[in-house]
Amino acid sequence: MLNKTRGRPRGNPDTKARLVEAARALFLAHGYQGTTVRAIAGRAGVDSALITYHFGSKRGLFGQALNLFCVDPAALDQALRGDPAGLADRLLNAVTTLWDATAPTENRMALQDDDAMRALRGYLESELVVRIAEFLGGPDATERATAAVGVLGGVIFTRYLNPVRPVAALPSAEVRRVFGPALRAALHTRAARRPGVRPSID
Amino acid sequence: MLNKTRGRPRGNPDTKARLVEAARALFLAHGYQGTTVRAIAGRAGVDSALITYHFGSKRGLFGQALNLFCVDPAALDQALRGDPAGLADRLLNAVTTLWDATAPTENRMALQDDDAMRALRGYLESELVVRIAEFLGGPDATERATAAVGVLGGVIFTRYLNPVRPVAALPSAEVRRVFGPALRAALHTRAARRPGVRPSID
DNA sequence: GCACAGAATTCAACTGTGCTGAATAAGACG
DNA sequence: CGTCTTATTCAGCACAGTTGAATTCTGTGC
Numbered sequence: 001m002l003n004k005t006r007g008r009p010r011g012n013p014d015t016k017a018r019l020v021e022a023a024r025a026l027f028l029a030h031g032y033q034g035t036t037v038r039a040i041a042g043r044a045g046v047d048s049a050l051i052t053y054h055f056g057s058k059r060g061l062f063g064q065a066l067n068l069f070c071v072d073p074a075a076l077d078q079a080l081r082g083d084p085a086g087l088a089d090r091l092l093n094a095v096t097t098l099w100d101a102t103a104p105t106e107n108r109m110a111l112q113d114d115d116a117m118r119a120l121r122g123y124l125e126s127e128l129v130v131r132i133a134e135f136l137g138g139p140d141a142t143e144r145a146t147a148a149v150g151v152l153g154g155v156i157f158t159r160y161l162n163p164v165r166p167v168a169a170l171p172s173a174e175v176r177r178v179f180g181p182a183l184r185a186a187l188h189t190r191a192a193r194r195p196g197v198r199p200s201i202d
Numbered sequence: 203m204l205n206k207t208r209g210r211p212r213g214n215p216d217t218k219a220r221l222v223e224a225a226r227a228l229f230l231a232h233g234y235q236g237t238t239v240r241a242i243a244g245r246a247g248v249d250s251a252l253i254t255y256h257f258g259s260k261r262g263l264f265g266q267a268l269n270l271f272c273v274d275p276a277a278l279d280q281a282l283r284g285d286p287a288g289l290a291d292r293l294l295n296a297v298t299t300l301w302d303a304t305a306p307t308e309n310r311m312a313l314q315d316d317d318a319m320r321a322l323r324g325y326l327e328s329e330l331v332v333r334i335a336e337f338l339g340g341p342d343a344t345e346r347a348t349a350a351v352g353v354l355g356g357v358i359f360t361r362y363l364n365p366v367r368p369v370a371a372l373p374s375a376e377v378r379r380v381f382g383p384a385l386r387a388a389l390h391t392r393a394a395r396r397p398g399v400r401p402s403i404d
Numbered sequence: 405g406c407a408c409a410g411a412a413t414t415c416a417a418c419t420g421t422g423c424t425g426a427a428t429a430a431g432a433c434g
Numbered sequence: 435c436g437t438c439t440t441a442t443t444c445a446g447c448a449c450a451g452t453t454g455a456a457t458t459c460t461g462t463g464c
Binding site: 009012047053 | 440441442443444
């Protein structure tokens with residue numbers, strides 16, 4: 001199909017890298033489903049079989065092409081040190097600096113990737129919640145940490161994953177300002193043990 | 203393939219309904235990608251061409267089989283009436299009663315559906331934000347409404363769409379209690395105009 | 405009653421998908 | 435130089451969603 005003389009080519013062209021580059025461009029432009037392995041291979045100027053050979057599968061290439069992170073552990077360590085009063089701001093800062101550093105399209109892409117969502121979920125539930133709870137201490141620390149993670153998850157979701165205009169449009173400094181009160185309350189306000197608030201009608 | 207004598211069958215079997223039922227079961231069990239039109243048709247006891255005929259495409263059937271709602275407008279109207287003090291609780295209640303009413307798998311399914319996410323996003327940004335801002339009034343009402351929608355989005359995301367254990371495990375009454383402080387702060391605490399909080403290191 | 409338009413169904417097949425197995429040529433290394 | 439491993443092309447398989455033609459029933463107008 002490409003008539004490029006069968007067998008191993010001369011020199012050592014870094015085909016793997018060219019495939020990753022081509023894949024990245026196409027995945028970002030047309031999404032996972034909308035991109036075919038043949039298109040990627042074509043753009044890289046090689047045969048489509050190479051993609052299975054080098055990356056095992058289309059999904060494998062997808063994982064390599066887009067760096068589907070979840071959260072930067074170092075940034076979290078930073079945030080979980082220092083005075084409790086500034087914790088909210090440091091957490092918001094850790095989230096925005098990490099996620100803002102990536103192309104918006106790439107973030108939205110993660111929403112469609114099962115593995116990325118599983119990773120994010122796992123991180124939030126078994127890392128963030130317990131670390132924050134440890135840091136907070138006190139009786140219902142886990143409850144407050146849960147609320148905080150819910151708020152942070154809200155920022156991640158409405159700003160990066162499925163960008164809701166007013167949230168996504170905020171300059172990153174503004175994010176701290178706008179979400180500060182909510183996150184501070186989540187972290188430090190002990191949830192009142194008041195009786196169920198009558199759900200009006202329903 | 204089914205040898206059921208070609209042409210229109212006797213009586214008026216509601217094949218459309220049987221297809222929807224079969225599709226629903228399979229989509230919930232194996233996801234969108236994992237379900238083939240032939241499998242659906244097979245389960246419904248008809249030919250796979252009928253699915254294109256009746257629903258236009260596989261996606262069309264998907265849309266019909268799972269009712270991909272976004273938010274119940276009536277519940278929102280209820281919430282946006284009454285004393286401002288109870289607003290947070292009423293909003294949380296509106297969200298949980300609506301989403302709890304649906305099978306968890308079906309909620310998670312929405313995450314993989316572009317249209318559903320677009321609908322949710324559109325609703326949050328052009329309906330919820332402005333309605334809440336109107337209700338709140340005051341100078342930075344939009345800012346506070348934005349924060350509130352962020353928090354509510356966090357609940358939706360971490361509890362239903364990509365269930366993070368501690369949040370998802372909360373009984374629905376507890377959701378109001380745990381997220382109450384954060385949402386109240388988002389709605390009513392005017393964001394301080396303090397200078398950027400030095401991002402420690404990075 | 406009956407003709408006949410339209411609706412519902414099956415079947416065969418088309419196109420496009422990711423992936424695999426065999427063939428082949430170059431590099432790596434003793 | 436000989437051999438083993440690695441990188442590549444090619445042909446094609448199995449399965450996906452969708453389409454067109456053929457077929458049979460339903461429902462309406464006369």
